Amino acid sequence: MTTENKGIVQRALAGLIETGDVDALAPFLSDDFVHHRPGPTTSTKAEWLAAVRAALVPLAGMQVEIHQVLADGDHVVMYSRRWLPDAGPEIAVVDIWRIDDRLIAEAWEIIEPVAQVTANLAWWKPAQHLPGTGRAGGRHACCVADEAVRDDRSSSVSTVSAGEALEPRRV
Known part of the structure; x- marks a missing residue:
């Protein structure tokens, strides 16, 4: 197909x-x-x-x-x-x-x-410090933020597949 x-x-x-x-x-x-x-x-x-x-x-x-x-x-x-x-x-x-x-x-x-x-990649610049995580330096902001979400087990992440409604999911 x-x-x-x-x-x-x-x-x-x-x-x-x-x-x-x-x-x-x-x-x-x-x-x-x-x-x-x-x-x-x-x-x-x-x-x-x-x-x-x-x-x-x-x-x-x-x-x-x-x-x-x-x-x-x-x-x-x-x-x-x-x-x-x-x-x-x-x-x-x-x-x-x-x-x-x-x-x-x-x-x-x-x-x-x-x-x-x-210019459109400005959001991807390496993070200097992400408040509240104690993590810093050299890693991209999205990676540090992702690690922070994985460390906080009370956080939820939304996932979606084609044709499905957006549902929160625990990590």
């Missing part, structure tokens, strides 16, 4: 990337398709196709390099680098596609301008 799902996504995007033909993409999307962006923004099939159609006019000539296409169950993940036309910025894009009944039912998209990668 995962190989078949990768093929569905690859065929859906091939015509769009190679020719800019948005109409060739539509038959690969379910009628109740939903496109998600970070934050509360979602689009229906018609809204997303209209947005893609509008975006392709100024993006004619964009170069796309697909670096990874991975599949697991009903999900396909694609990592690509794109160069916008007219010396526009390079962007890194992660797309996640959910396949249902041989059609793309949902898509999530995260876009990051490559020039902003360093």
Whole structure:
């Protein structure tokens, strides 16, 4: 199934990337398709196709390099680098596609301008001291925070799988 799902996504995007033909993409999307962006923004099939159609006019000539296409169950993940036309910025894009009944039912998209990668990593700087833990120096803030959560057995961590509600779980 995962190989078949990768093929569905690859065929859906091939015509769009190679020719800019948005109409060739539509038959690969379910009628109740939903496109998600970070934050509360979602689009229906018609809204997303209209947005893609509008975006392709100024993006004619964009170069796309697909670096990874991975599949697991009903999900396909694609990592690509794109160069916008007219010396526009390079962007890194992660797309996640959910396949249902041989059609793309949902898509999530995260876009990051490559020039902003360093600024976007500010949260990842090594921690000097995490108050209340007695731990310091050299480790990343997320690692130190993770250790603090593991040390505090009264803490709960939320886990979620595709299609499940978010439930707290004791560590």
